[in-house]
Amino acid sequence: MAATDIARQVGEGCRTVPLAGHVGFDSLPDQLVNKSVSQGFCFNILCVGETGLGKSTLMDTLFNTKFEGEPATHTQPGVQLRSNTYDLQESNVGLKLTIVSTVGFGDQINKEDSYKPIVEFIDAQFEAYLQEELKIRRVLHTYHDSRIHACLYFIAPTGHSLKSLDLVTMKKLDSKVNIIPIIAKSDTISKSELTKFKIKITSELVSNGVQIYQFPTDDESVAEINGTMNAHLPFAVIGSTEEVKIGNKMMKARQYPWGTVQVENEAHCDFVKLREMLIRVNMEDLREQTHTRHYELYRRCKLEEMGFKDTDPDNKPFSLQETYEAKRNEFLGELQKKEEEMRQMFVQRVKEKEAELKEAEKELHEKFDRLKKLHQDEKKKLEDKKKSLDDEVNAFKQRKTAAELLQSQGSQAGGSQTLKRDKEKKNFF
Numbered sequence: 001m002a003a004t005d006i007a008r009q010v011g012e013g014c015r016t017v018p019l020a021g022h023v024g025f026d027s028l029p030d031q032l033v034n035k036s037v038s039q040g041f042c043f044n045i046l047c048v049g050e051t052g053l054g055k056s057t058l059m060d061t062l063f064n065t066k067f068e069g070e071p072a073t074h075t076q077p078g079v080q081l082r083s084n085t086y087d088l089q090e091s092n093v094g095l096k097l098t099i100v101s102t103v104g105f106g107d108q109i110n111k112e113d114s115y116k117p118i119v120e121f122i123d124a125q126f127e128a129y130l131q132e133e134l135k136i137r138r139v140l141h142t143y144h145d146s147r148i149h150a151c152l153y154f155i156a157p158t159g160h161s162l163k164s165l166d167l168v169t170m171k172k173l174d175s176k177v178n179i180i181p182i183i184a185k186s187d188t189i190s191k192s193e194l195t196k197f198k199i200k201i202t203s204e205l206v207s208n209g210v211q212i213y214q215f216p217t218d219d220e221s222v223a224e225i226n227g228t229m230n231a232h233l234p235f236a237v238i239g240s241t242e243e244v245k246i247g248n249k250m251m252k253a254r255q256y257p258w259g260t261v262q263v264e265n266e267a268h269c270d271f272v273k274l275r276e277m278l279i280r281v282n283m284e285d286l287r288e289q290t291h292t293r294h295y296e297l298y299r300r301c302k303l304e305e306m307g308f309k310d311t312d313p314d315n316k317p318f319s320l321q322e323t324y325e326a327k328r329n330e331f332l333g334e335l336q337k338k339e340e341e342m343r344q345m346f347v348q349r350v351k352e353k354e355a356e357l358k359e360a361e362k363e364l365h366e367k368f369d370r371l372k373k374l375h376q377d378e379k380k381k382l383e384d385k386k387k388s389l390d391d392e393v394n395a396f397k398q399r400k401t402a403a404e405l406l407q408s409q410g411s412q413a414g415g416s417q418t419l420k421r422d423k424e425k426k427n428f429f
Contacts, residue, residue, distance in 0.1 A: 122176045183237065246262065
């Protein structure tokens with residue numbers, strides 16, 4: 001019997017029985033809380049928006065501290081993601097906070113591919129977690145989870161409509177991260193313009209099919225406040241780390257020649273609403289949604305690319321081991337097929353090479369025969385020429401000898417005639 005069938009039977013046979021007295025497993029929630037507090041929590045925020053919209057200031061204001069960071073310039077050649085991790089402590093609860101900022105976003109003339117580095121960064125965090133999950137020896141309890149839990153998308157307070165860059169980027173990110181749109185520096189436009197701007201943004205997001213994060217309403221304890229806050233999206237916020245004395249209290253505010261804007265005054269901006277929803281009410285839901293929705297979608301697509309499926313072609317349950325065996329057999333089959341193809345290709349290439357070598361050897365033999373014949377012909381010509389020269393030399397020597405003989409004979413004859421003439425002269429006198 002398959003393990004899945006056994007598990008199904010066990011689940012179907014479950015029944016409720018009463019307890020005769022106190023057992024003690026009602027302390028499990030307390031045990032879970034104590035363990036979670038001792039391990040600490042992590043939360044990762046991605047701040048997306050153009051340079052100068054106050055992303056760093058808002059983070060400082062949200063967590064009531066001063067995070068270290070260099071101010072970004074408008075001269076970046078492309079979009080870069082800068083990640084910083086901080087250890088925060090509040091009461092006895094520890095939080096490992098990671099803030100990722102998009103440096104240079106929207107500063108280029110060509111903004112067509114500005115979203116790609118952000119998508120690649122989010123996918124890289126998912127891939128790192130997936131690789132840790134797939135290890136034989138996993139250490140997920142100590143692994144630093146770098147997956148993005150919340151994306152604060154900063155919208156410029158133009159008062160008109162969303163930019164095409166904003167729509168394209170949010171559309172690319174909505175299936176990968178929990179997007180919370182916020183209107184940055186909302187004190188630069190009037191209340192009436194802000195109300196119309198919010199309506200315009202919501203309408204454009206809906207018409208373009210952009211899925212932003214909705215605060216959950218399935219939990220009765222937070223359903224009412226979350227339902228109310230969903231109607232206030234996108235939040236219009238102001239950030240400031242400066243404290244101004246208002247009445248008898250020091251409060252975070254921004255001072256202008258025409259007056260003072262209080263950051264934590266809900267009549268001035270939605271900063272308090274954002275802090276309540278992001279940190280105090282829905283932080284755990286954001287973490288859960290990241291794992292159960294966005295990461296699971298990435299994991300499923302990735303495993304399907306690798307060939308793993310939950311069901312076979314007949315829509316029957318398919319275990320991971322069976323899938324692995326099937327993929328292994330498929331891989332071995334493909335490997336043997338490729339090995340046979342490579343062997344045949346090798347044999348074919350060897351035959352072709354042998355044919356080429358034989359043809360080259362034949363050509364070399366023919367060339368050798370031609371050269372040998374040419375050499376023999378040249379040798380015969382040289383021998384004939386040598387013989388002819390030897391004959392000429394011998395004939396020349398014979399002629400030379402005959403000439404020398406004639407010359408000596410002529411000189412002897414001339415000498416005897418001279419003596420005869422001398423005798424005749426003597427006798428005459």
